[in-house]
Amino acid sequence: MKRRVIIVGSFFLLALFFIMFRLADIQLIHTESFTEKGVNLVQESVNQRTQEVVIDDGRGRFEDRNGHSLRNHAEPTLVLFPFLKEITWPVEDLSEIVDVSSEKLKRLIENTKEPLVLSSEDGVKLSSSDLEKINHLSIPGVFGIYRQSPIEQSIGEHLIGITGENAEVLREKYPDRQDLSYKTQIGITGLEETFDEFLLPDAETKLLYHVDGDGNPLFGVNVKYIADSNPFYPITIKTTIDKDIQEMAEDVLSDQKVDNGGLVLLDIETNEVLAMVSKPDLDRSNNKTLTNYMVQPLFPGSVFKTVISAAAIEYGLDDATREFNCNLNLYGENDGGQDDGMLTLARSFAKSCNYTFTTLAEELMEKDPNVIEDTAEKLGLLGPVAWSGKIFHYQNFKQLPEEKIGSIWGDEKDKNVLRAIDQTAIGQKDVKVTPLGVANMMATIARGGHKQQVKIVENILYKNGTNMFSFTSKSLEGEKISSYTAAKLQKLHRLVVTDPEGTGRRFQNSPLEVSGKSGTAQTGKKNDKGQMLYNKWFAGYFPSKNPKYALVVVEMDTTSAEAGTNAVFYDIVDKLAEMKGK
Known part of the structure; x- marks a missing residue:
């Protein structure tokens, strides 16, 4: 009986030590490079308390010989944050600018828990002057921005190539770039792969705000605009394609x-x-x-x-x-x-x-x-x-x-x-x-x-x-x-x-x-x-x-x-x- 108690006790002690080591590993040792994927646990915990709209992922671009974009274009976009449902705001003024009924705007916000992004695909067609008018309203949680979006009909796909997520390959190819998220897109084929080292993002441009567990604003309704101030990146690959x-x-x-x-x-x-x-x-x-x-x-x-x-x-x-x-x-x-x-x-x-x-x-x-x-x-x-x-x-x-x-x-x-x-x-x-x-x-x-x-x-x-x-x-x-x-x-x-x-x-x-x-x-x-x-x-x-x-x-x-x-x-x-x- 005594022997059994010692064996069971030893097992529980080992399990306890393993759990303690695991917690230490998560919270103290590998907080910024967890698992082979190199997951940044600190950043992920922050992400759980934020809602954001990525305006530009920071990856480099491709253009043709005349300077026309081959992959993405900057599209006028309306962004509405979900906390608008909790405050009083001049929805009628916005409705007049974007040509969408105030009832529809309210309904869209009421039914979303994530920031709402509306563009021409959603029937919201905006011009540069419309964006100025939207931002001039200075409504918390309402923004008119140019957002990088994929061109509707891609061209030269085999030549330009494609990107994808692969954390293991990312860490293997760029061991010195610990600043890159494991979700960073890397080139898989074509010129995307050939010029991948030049195209890697330096930083994202995004709108974000902090929320509590229920998705409500944690620090008021202030939305932060985070932009890369580097004047040199992202770079552009100018191709010979017409x-x-x-x-x-x-x-x-x-x-x-x-x-x-x-x-x-x-x-x-x-x-x-x-x-x-x-x-x-x-x-x-x-x-x-x-x-x-x-x-x-x-x-x-x-x-x-x-x-x-x-x-x-x-x-x-x-x-x-x-x-x-x-x-x-x-x-x-x-x-x-x-x-x-x-x-x-x-x-x-x-x-x-x-x-x-x-x-x-x-x-x-x-x-x-x-x-x-x-x-x-x-x-x-x-x-x-x-x-x-x-x-x-x-x-x-x-x-x-x-x-x-x-x-x-x-x-x-x-x-x-x-x-x-x-x-x-x-x-x-x-x-x-x-x-x-x-x-x-x-x-x-x-x-x-x-x-x-x-x-x-x-x-x-x-x-x-x-x-x-x-x-x-x-x-x-x-x-x-x-x-x-x-x-x-x-x-x-x-x-x-x-x-x-x-x-x-x-x-x-x-x-x-x-x-x-x-x-x-x-x-x-x-x-x-x-x-x-x-x-x-x-x-x-x-x-x-x-x-x-x-x-x-x-x-x-x-x-x-x-x-x-x-x-x-x-x-x-x-x-x-x-x-x-x-």
Whole structure:
């Protein structure tokens, strides 16, 4: 019996010591960094006794090349605190300004325990002068403010990216930022993730007041306005995106029912991204939709014949009088599937004759086994092509770190296998390149062979508008094609459109002269009807003379008959001509 008492007593003593230690841990030791999440218990206890309206969470912003916001906007907003139901206040005067009946305002306040925030979504449309009038009334608990709100229709979601809460990742990435709440939003994808360290909030701007356990004012009806006085933060990331063009591009893809694929539009002179759209649309509940396919390697099909053509020109295999038997398939066999007769290199490019390019590839490989990948590099195709360089303590900062590198050969032994060479020559086998890389190749050709890094961000700006950092344009390292080769390629790409039987003849009626190359790549997949699925491309630039834009459109995993690639390219050219007055 005595032994049992000792055992039970010891158990209770241990339990008591554990509880006491736990209380000490909570109240004395880890009051400001409780659990792995780093919960600030002092702050949380204060939060339980306050009600607040966050006007601005303090995270940095994104804007387009013209200074238009891409993610948030400052919206005129009416804020009503619930203690108004306990006091007498001139509700009729407020009703007259906001054009909402006094009875409705009273009813809204009566039915809420939290601060009430009313904006245009709630039918309360206010102007800047309305806000002045509201605040001039000096009613306790009534405020007219500009509140940062998400733009109703987000654009460039794959490019800009998304944010979310993850306390463990936050503490791991920023161990020195103990001032950050475990609820702080951090970048998960896109530019939000890339520039996350710059975008982290310094402090929130908010309205708050203290309440008791029943939600009644604890220290009277005084509402505090807490604002960040730092003139430098939050910062703004100024992108190269043109908001109007980005919206137009997204609309065109939707109108043409391209639900799997996307496009990249570059300014040829600066090599900056004006628009980038990836499909399917981003859905937070589906991780597969988070991928930006415009920076992922895809089978290019006949678009890759541009590389073989460039190599042929550089190695002197572009005899204008030489003809190729385009009744033969890519392996030089007469299987009855082709009926194009004898064609020159130029017309073979326009009509996309496979046999011409497999023949040239075989001849080129005899001269130099590395010729295909070397030429692809000269054209700025393989990547990475997005801006990278030194910025502050980053030695190799990448604007698009999710960009993957393209590939030509899956196995070096394939360089000695004719059938592998033939399939590679037409952009199949193991050839995969990114749409961004293809757009950069087209811009390189249009510029006469000068290859540059692709920019998506121009500047990092302080809150007061001064410059923190500028991303200057940079050339891509390595060899490049000659100006002679570029000029010959320009003629080939123009012939694709002007030839009566060219694969791009649809663009003969475009409002701007188009030069480009089509591509159809087998993916090895089938749909539920057993039909083969393809990647359908059209890549080019316009106007053909004094080119301004390089555009790549790709639809992935589509049947050839259903592809909307050419229709999207045509509409983009048409609408850009209209927007820019031709």
